[in-house]
Amino acid sequence: MADMSRRNFLRSAGMLAGSVAAAPLVAGCGDGGKSKATQSGAVKLDFWTHDPGYVKTYTASAKAANAAKTYPFTFSLGVTSLAADAVVTKLIAQAQAKKGTPDIAGLEVSQFPRMMKQNIAPSVLVDWSSELNDEQKSDLLRLADYTVDGKAYALESDTCPTVLYYRPDLFKKYGIPEDVGSWEELQAAAKGALAAGKALGICCNGEPGAALGTFRQLYQQRGLNLFDESGKPTIDTPEAVAVIKFMADSLKSGFFTMVPDPYGAPNAAALKSEKLIATFMPNWYNVYGLQANVPKQKGLWRVRTLPKFSAGGGVGAALGGTGFAVVKDKPNTQAAIDLVKYTYLTKAGQLLRFKTAGYLPTMKSLYDAPEFNTYTDAYLGGQKVFPIYKEIAAQAPPFHQSADATTLIDALGGAIQKAQTGAISADQAVKDAMAQYESQTK
Structure with a gap:
């Protein structure tokens, strides 16, 4: 592309x-x-x-x-x-x-x-x-x-259901079970892979909206989104702080790797070199991310629902x-x-x-419908994907919007980027984002 x-x-x-x-x-x-x-x-x-x-x-x-x-x-x-x-x-x-x-x-x-x-x-x-x-x-x-x-x-x-894309061959090589139930279990199981310089997800340091993409998908797993039905921000929550901290800690441990965005040359290089052996993105990333960047890895990737957070939530997310x-x-x-x-x-x-x-x-x-459920994805090794999509679609929380969405994206995305580097705490990132949003939308 x-x-x-x-x-x-x-x-x-x-x-x-x-x-x-x-x-x-x-x-x-x-x-x-x-x-x-x-x-x-x-x-x-x-x-x-x-x-x-x-x-x-x-x-x-x-x-x-x-x-x-x-x-x-x-x-x-x-x-x-x-x-x-x-x-x-x-x-x-x-x-x-x-x-x-x-x-x-x-x-x-x-x-x-x-x-x-x-x-x-x-x-x-x-x-x-x-x-x-x-x-x-x-x-x-x-x-x-x-x-x-x-x-x-x-x-x-x-x-646009978010799934975990992963390489079953590399999971097997590093002793990672494909069916781990939680993010925390996946982190523990991936220690050997991390020691070998592998990562199982990304955070983004490009434009603020790119950083927010990772946050939004994980935040939706906790059953929340950026706005409520009335258009008021819903980010000043313990769940938001926990997700941002999870992102920062994952970068620090090497569980996630930093790239500008999920499409550019750094991310493509991570996929091609097999540094990135799993990543979470929506269904369309199959074509626009994986097939566009690593067509020769056809048949090597699979998808599953996202691991849950042990603190609560489900598998529902979309982007x-x-x-x-x-x-x-x-x-x-x-x-x-x-x-x-x-x-x-x-x-x-x-x-x-x-x-x-x-x-x-x-x-x-x-x-x-059988017309969908019998479908197999050749790039994903002939996997039947609709049972997975169905489970996610049923759980994804409603995505309410606001006329001031761009202001919140800039404010929160920028704050998350600072938290990812350790410049500020996760709690401070939420406070700073809310303060910037409120000052610009009065």
Whole structure:
């Protein structure tokens, strides 16, 4: 992957902070709400995304929906490819101008807080809460990520469950059981590997958001996230202190190794040299991290649920994602709604997404479907992975967002980086982050 592609994917994982300027209030909706709605026939939907995988997915979905003849429209796409942050920047600008907005836009989860500012999302986007029935709402995973004041404005495209990637051959070499139950047990079992200069995870000293990626996944295991449902920070907790201390102690012992981010040359070198014999990242890291950097290690890696913390919590964690939103009050709004519904609210659409680009089902009920459970991953040695994903998806805590998310990412990520080096304690890192956040959001 090129350096810019790595940065874009880091942003999609919610791992880079990125500057976010407050946008002026968007008055009105879509392109002004004056155009006559298309009722049927051929429609070309303006489709904005940062990732070619979504272009491939929606192109296939449009063809399948046309063949199914469930809807009164014949779909095609007019694709605009933009960087992740540019999708939101341009969407807001065009909404202000009341022209040139897309019909469908893929909003990276780390960029959605920008849509929460100054009533932008409710003014511009279709409220999916009014489009979904109660059964669909209870079946869909990760609606909270794109919710403002109890209303959801995008549908998540992947559940992004975090797993422990590990090398069973090297675990065997160093006497590490593959089924250890806790992080503490894994640390004790890995002493021989650590003595040989091996590591079983990473912490990041690049941009603050990269450091926060490691923290967030471990913190979710304790059943917590960065914000509560009201948008208030939920990091001033004993669990946050414990996780940061665990990260710092793991670096000191060599259990984790320090890299700028999970994608660049230092991390790739650690994988290639077999210094990094395990790492925890979401399902998509299989393709964008391992296969991109160590394709010759095909068949050597496996995945399992994360070890638990002995102090409490579970295995549920996730990182990254992209929600698909529809701009309201446009001629093709209903057609756009129908295509997104086919893609995410039907079994056929969900299965097509997985076969086309590897996106996991976002409906809980499909994790028991034989079409998914019989899948084996060639890179992971033919392993059946869906039973693992199902267990994680069922436990991951809701990821609530805030319009001030970037401020917290910068503050907490920077404080964690200091704690990782021993410059400050874990407790002080939380205090400093909260003080910086509160001073900037008053």
